[in-house]
Amino acid sequence: IEQNGPGMALGKHLFLAHYIAQRIAEELGNALVYPTMPFTPTGDPVEKTGHMRFSGSVNVSEQAYGLIARDVAMSAIAAGFKNVALMSDHGGGGQEALKRVAADLDSIWKRKGVRVIYVPDLYFKEKEQMRAYLTEHKIPIDSHAGTDDTSEVMFVDKDHRWIRPDKLINGQGTEGVTGDQTKATVELGKMFVDDKIHDAVDQIRALLK
Secondary structure (H helix, E strand, O other), rough: OOOOOEEEEEHHHHHHHHHHHHHHHHHHOOOOOOOOOOOOOOOOOOOOHHHHHHHHHOOOOOHHHHHHHHHHHHHHHHOOOOEEOOOOOOOOHHHHHHHHHHHHHHHHHHOOEEEEEHHHOEEEEEEEHHHHHHHEEEEEEEOOOHHHHHHHHHHHHHOOOOEEEEOOOOOOOOOOOEEHHHHHHHHHHHHHHHHHHHHHHHHHHHHHH
16 A cells, blocks of 8 residues: 555555456466455555655555565465465565465475465566557656556446546645656556456466466
């Protein structure tokens, strides 16, 4: 949970993760989604670094995040799941924590017929695709809560609860936005979200061959 300026609700990654995870499971056809973790590493709340410079952001340490992810994965294994996929819609230290947890558990459980995999393409590959599209169409590339993030939330916000169109801004970081939210569209959001889903599904299938 992190700031997104006056025009977008705080929990954008959580909203997106709920939608995207369900769609990934549907595409795979044989998967279940565990409850989405609402908090990730976002900065130091004491030193007020990163997103913790802004009110509304919530941080958990990378260590705590990794321990929770590990316990959830172990719970899935205990329940009898043979394949466990860890992924995140948020960048930063949380991605590294998931990578370490997956590698550690996979090294232990693979010989017992259980796989634990990390799926970075949902975030990193899609970011490359998104930036290439924005560059090609001469839309400025942003770094936080800008055109791409806002478009994605617009697409999943079917009930119009999370976006205030009259409050969207072209921000330079001082209000918690680095990018132009005013260029966001539902159509862009659908394209970017679909890319995340397809990238994740393709990588999961490749890793579990």
